Amino acid sequence: MAYGWSPYVPVAQRRAKAKKQMDKLRKKGKNIQPIEVAGRKIAKTFWGNAWCTHLEKFSDFSNRLPRGRTYVRNGSVCHLEIQKGKIVAKVSGSDIYDINISITPLSKTRWQTIKKTCAGEVGSILELLQGKLSDNVMTAVTNPTSGLFPQPKDIKLNCDCPDWATMCKHVAAVLYGIGARLDHSPELLFLLRGVDHMDLIDAEVKIPKSTRKKPQVSxxxxxxxxxxLDEVPSPLKKEAPAPVKKATKPKTAKSIATKKPVNKTPAAKKTSQTSAQKPSVPxxxxxxxxxxxxxxxxxxxxxxxxxxxxxxxxxxxxxxxxxxxxxxxxxxxxxxxxxxxxxxxxxxxxxxxxxxxxxx
Missing domain, CATH: 1.10.260 (434 Repressor (Amino-terminal Domain))
Structure with a gap:
């Protein structure tokens, strides 16, 4: 071994070795979360693409990030966990390397600005997490200097491989892996920056008291x-008011006899309407x-x-x-x-x- 470098290990051999080590960790109770990329495109959704695009804009990262693309595509990122303010990962190379990335929490001032900009424009959790936002909101959350994404100065990288570079190919693979993970769990970006994405849900924080009976939420x-819902009165009951007694005609034996079956009809109809009102899914x-x-x-x-x-x-x-x-x-x-x-x-x-x- 020259200059402290490990000999080259074929990809198939690395994968087999990594699988054995990850299986051992699973047996010990470790929640292993590998990154699996299907096809050439690493990120496919709004949040994943926005993360990768943001990182590639910075000259500090642009020259070294490409080194990690092959690694993340071939499944070398065998574990990646996003926590509040940090990412913990394991990448398979000549050995299994541990990567720790620290992210500075989003400042309260910036988060307040983002919330103010987005006020009244994010209507549901699904809308937010699927990236189906207005141009105003998208610009606010993805702005490179004032949005949710961290600046290079906010990111501290560490890998225990022998590469002297701060951003080795293992770290670069993890940074791309974050984008792939945000494809499936975009809420983790908010966790990473130390903020609560529920603060942006207008329907849950801005419903006036007078309109709480008709909340506009999905x-x-x-x-x-x-x-x-079974405890809520059915709207159909309001459409069927109690029959008004007619006092103009005197009650005769014949009229009383004819009214008996009539009184049963609304009740039967009411029962069928109530049962039809029940939701199809319990x-x-x-x-x-x-x-x-x-x-x-x-x-x-x-x-x-x-x-x-x-x-x-x-x-x-x-x-x-x-x-x-x-x-x-x-x-x-x-x-x-x-x-x-x-x-x-x-x-x-x-x-x-x-x-x-x-x-x-």
Missing amino acids: GDLSDIFGID VINIARGIRASHIKKLRKLFDLTDLEFAKLLGKPVNTVRNWETKQGILNLRASSQTALEVVFNMNKEEAWERLGKSYQ
């Missing part, structure tokens, strides 16, 4: 406000916390396998399987809590559409 009201109330039974029930209502449900959440399938075996209220990370709340706001058609399935 999703199932039972999940958002923690109420059971309400799952998560106001007091998410339990394993909630996840199992929703997955079955959506008619999804555990693998499809994990894909819908943007989480590893082993994580979802683990949730379904737990007892009591689940103790979830902020990113997992948010991902589940988004899915609980969907109906079956929206879930299938997001997965690219054909709904009938």
Whole structure:
């Protein structure tokens, strides 16, 4: 070995070695989160693309970032976890290298400015996380100097490989891997910068008291406000007022006899209307916390396998399987809590559409 460099190890051999080491960590309880890129394009959604584009704009990074593209595409980033203010990762090279990236939290002043700019323009969680925002909001959150993304001075890089460069190919692969991860879990960008993306949801913070009976929000009201829709009076009941007694005609034996079956008809009609008003998907109330039974029930209502449900959440399938075996209220990370709340706001058609399935 010359100059401290390790001998070249073929990709297939590196992958096999990395898989064994990751399997050992999983057995010890470590939640391994690999980056898997399908095709040449690393990021495909608004948030993932915006992250990669932002990094490539800086001369400090532009010359060295390309070194990591091949690594992230061939699956060398075998673990990447985004936490508040930092990224912890493992990249397979001649050995398994540990990467730690620190990100300075977003300043309160900048976050207040972003919230003020976005006020009244972000109507739902789905709209925000899917990047379906107005030009005004998109400009505010992606502005290179005043938006959510960090500046080079806010980023501290560290890798334990022998490369003397601050940004080695392993670090570069992780930076691109963040973009790929934001494709599936964009809320992690807010976690990384130390802010709460729920602050931007206009429907949850700016509903005037006088209009709370008609909130303009997307999703199932039972999940958002923690109420059971069966307890809400049906609108159809208001359209069927009680019959007014006619006092102009005297009651005769004949009229009384004919009115008896008539009195039963509105009641029967009322019953059928009430049953038709019930939602096609039973309400799952998560106001007091998410339990394993909630996840199992929703997955079955959506008619999804555990693998499809994990894909819908943007989480590893082993994580979802683990949730379904737990007892009591689940103790979830902020990113997992948010991902589940988004899915609980969907109906079956929206879930299938997001997965690219054909709904009938």
